[in-house]
Amino acid sequence: MKILIVDDFSTMRRIIKNLLRDLGFTNTDEADDGNTALPMLRSGKYDFLVTDWNMPGMSGFDLLKEVRADESLKTLPILMVTAEAKRDQIVAAAQAGVNGYVVKPFTAAVLKEKIEKIFERIQ
Amino acid sequence: MSDSKKNPQGLDQEVMEKLRVQANALAEQVNAGDYGQAMALINDLGEVRDQSLYREVGRLTRSLHEAIRNFQVDPRNAEQQEALSMMTDASDRLEYVVQMTGQAANRTMDLVENAMPRAHAMRDEAAALRDEWQRLRRREMQPAEFRELYGRIDTFFVTLTQDADTIYENLSEILLAQDYQDLTGQVIQKVTTLVKEVEDHLLNLVVMASHVDQLTGTVHDIESNDVSAEQGVGPQMNAEEREDVVAGQDDVDDLLSSLGF
Numbered sequence: 190m191k192i193l194i195v196d197d198f199s200t201m202r203r204i205i206k207n208l209l210r211d212l213g214f215t216n217t218d219e220a221d222d223g224n225t226a227l228p229m230l231r232s233g234k235y236d237f238l239v240t241d242w243n244m245p246g247m248s249g250f251d252l253l254k255e256v257r258a259d260e261s262l263k264t265l266p267i268l269m270v271t272a273e274a275k276r277d278q279i280v281a282a283a284q285a286g287v288n289g290y291v292v293k294p295f296t297a298a299v300l301k302e303k304i305e306k307i308f309e310r311i312q
Numbered sequence: 313m314s315d316s317k318k319n320p321q322g323l324d325q326e327v328m329e330k331l332r333v334q335a336n337a338l339a340e341q342v343n344a345g346d347y348g349q350a351m352a353l354i355n356d357l358g359e360v361r362d363q364s365l366y367r368e369v370g371r372l373t374r375s376l377h378e379a380i381r382n383f384q385v386d387p388r389n390a391e392q393q394e395a396l397s398m399m400t401d402a403s404d405r406l407e408y409v410v411q412m413t414g415q416a417a418n419r420t421m422d423l424v425e426n427a428m429p430r431a432h433a434m435r436d437e438a439a440a441l442r443d444e445w446q447r448l449r450r451r452e453m454q455p456a457e458f459r460e461l462y463g464r465i466d467t468f469f470v471t472l473t474q475d476a477d478t479i480y481e482n483l484s485e486i487l488l489a490q491d492y493q494d495l496t497g498q499v500i501q502k503v504t505t506l507v508k509e510v511e512d513h514l515l516n517l518v519v520m521a522s523h524v525d526q527l528t529g530t531v532h533d534i535e536s537n538d539v540s541a542e543q544g545v546g547p548q549m550n551a552e553e554r555e556d557v558v559a560g561q562d563d564v565d566d567l568l569s570s571l572g573f
Contacts, residue, residue: 200417207425243544250542272547274558276567281542283571290564293547299561 191233192217195226195240195249196270201293205239205270208297212304223247227255230262237307242271242278250282257286266307270295327364334360361527368523375520378513399510402503409496416492423482423489430475437468 192214196202202219209217218233220226222244230238238256242249249269256262268289269282279290288310289303334357341350444461447453453461525532548557558564 200414200421203418203421207421243546248543250544271544273541273544274548274551274564275541275545276556276558278541278544279558279564279567280571283568283573290568292558292561292564295561 190214190216190237191235192237192239193220193226193229193233193235194218195220195222195238195244195252197221197241197244201241201270205300208300209239209304211297212301221246223249223252223255226252230256230265231259235265237304238265238267239270240267242269242273242282250278250285253282253285253287266311268303268307270300324364327360330360331357365524365527368520368527372517372520372524375517398506402506405499405503409499412492412496416489419489420486423486427479427482430479434472434475437471441465441468 192209194202194205194209194217196205196219199219199221202221206217206219209215214237218229218235220229223240224246226238226240227247229235240249240252247255249271253267253269256265256267266288267286268291269287270291270293272293273279274292282290288307291299291303334353338350338353338357341347341353441461441464444453444457444464448458448461524530548554551557551559558567
């Protein structure tokens, strides 16, 4: 299970990386925005994408749309972990095909629950 | 969408009175068919407008100077301008907050990442020793095995003490790493005060400028600069009191399940 973590703050990437490691996912890479993440996703054979929304460069929402529009990536499970809390945004993310949505600040238990739920659905 | 709202107090009383008198006179002349006199009155009206305009522009310029002085920027000296600018100082202060919070977060995570495997190892070794201990109590252990267990327990006690000390030290350092809250809190309060001051000054300038707009009849078609929600707008304040914002993960889950997720 190879996971890409996309967030512009290195501390948040580190927190998510640690939580994922506790859940048994040790194979993780990091990117700081959509522009960096997209080429990595296209060449890196990732199984799961965890992304923030608000980032300089390409936002997580645009990354979500790019991934869904890409023939080779469109089935990639995506979990959004973000401070974006407007109802319209959550609806837009759902319509764009996000698999899970976690609002910051979040707990380890919530992250675990959402990730497990996503994998349950896929299998 | 536009700030063309007319402020009746925007024009000087004197100017308004002149306008009223001359407009009435103009209407009279036109009705009487005296176009030459009417044209002269239109000229006079223009002058009243121009004079008020110059006066308002003058006030606006003075206010701008005042505002710039209040920001402690000396526009005649580029070096001082940089050094004295409170705005630059505010940016530096906020940069300091980002640095401090970043350092504290990383320091805390270093210590946590150092402590976690120790706690794990302690737990694993304690569980393994408990199983061995049970075997000993059930008298299932050979003397050679017992001698090995004897040494292992000895080692465990030593590492247990050391690891517990390290974890305690890490926790106490994590506690200290939270001191950034005090320092950054003070800095942010100062910047908040500055922002408030700047807002007040800008508001005064806007009021001044609106007088000029009224005299020239300028209507601004200001584009709405709502930040695109697609790019992301960051954390929302007072989420509990707002309808358009979720208050937490439970709200997100409810919303998504209402959409069939």
